[in-house]
Amino acid sequence: MISTFANPARFMAFSAWATPLFGALAAVLFAIGVPWGYALSPADYQQGETVRIMYVHVPAAWMSLIVYATMGGASFVSLVWRHALADVAARAAAPIGATFAAICLITGSIWGAPTWGTWWEWDGRLTSMLVLFLIYLGYIALWAAVDDEEKAGRFAAILCLVGLINLPIIKFSVDWWSTLHQRSIFQGSSMSVDPSMVGPLMTMFAAYAALFATLLLVNMRAAIHRRRVEAQRLRSAA
């Protein structure tokens, strides 16, 4: 399937119908998830209404990790198989992932102020998430700094792969170090949140995932259009 989409024309044909589909799916999921999380689910017995930030913060955190892993996979495919659209995908995903990471950090800080008594804490989870955000910024800056697009793609792929080491550190930081941050909600075969909160949480996660798919396809289509315009301009100038 990955090799099918190495052909930009085939990818454009696919994304022409896939993008509005994912967009509609995201809109529906947000329409269900936001009122469910904001009003129709119970408040926490300890945290009160502030627990509702969880429905924004946790899916954003999960997505920032998933997007980086996607970029890592795309970078690997780009380096090993010289796939035509893999570095386009990685470059398109980076600002989306960086925004998810920023949302995670900011909403987490807002959540921590009333519940932990501090806006920030230099523990393992927060520090490694901040490092992930900085790696995203460095990745985006690298694409902008190198003139030759193809070389920029390979350099960025190397940087992305080197940065993959951070993902297990983020995931396991709450287990390895004592921290203010909650442990993972997936404890063995059970979950550590109340079942009434699992529904809105997973709906919001699906909504964020559909949103990522939509924005990724939009960005990739824009990048391919930009390449075609550039090629056209070069041809007409020759």
Add this chain to the structure above:
Amino acid sequence: MSALAATFRRDLALAWSAGGGALAPVGYFIGATTLVPLAMGADRALLAAAGPPLVWIAAALAVLAMLERLFQADIEDGSLEQMLLSPVSLEAMVLVKGAALWVAVGLPLCLAAAPAAIALQAPLELIPAIVASLALGTAAFIGIGLVGAAIAAGVKRAGVLIALIVLPFFAPPIIFGAAVAGGAGFGGPFLILAGCAAASVAIGPIAAAAALRLHAE
């Protein structure tokens, strides 16, 4: 003389050629360390509590300053093509260049860290641990710095880009090295720091060589 030994001697000579030899990065390091009590206030108790780990910031900045020209000069004068043509693998060449930088900059830095840490009110019995941990830490910085320097080698004013790429990966050595300087001595954090150094020395040259091959195309 083998190609690797020749590269080592050449890079050592180049690093020390900028008038004053090892004094330039050491001077930078001492200067940066001096800024710490100026910023924190000269209260001895406060410095004793928080000062010694800050030599790590100064060491990281000093290594960052030396990274920019590491590969840029080789690309400009054509040495990179010669390295690619030689029978020795590029990864080994890059490792040897990193080793030369460590001997030229890292070792003087960790020796200069002894008076610097004392000036920042570190207890005397902690100094051997601080010096040893900085030797490992500068190796870790250089290992990962090789990747940043190789990636950004063709870019104008690459210093800021290298810093942006490399600083997130400086975080683990700084965290554990600061724990050593903060009182842990040769305990657990020191061993984890050794692990970080081993990992970046092992992985850095491979990624850097991959990036350098792209430059030569």
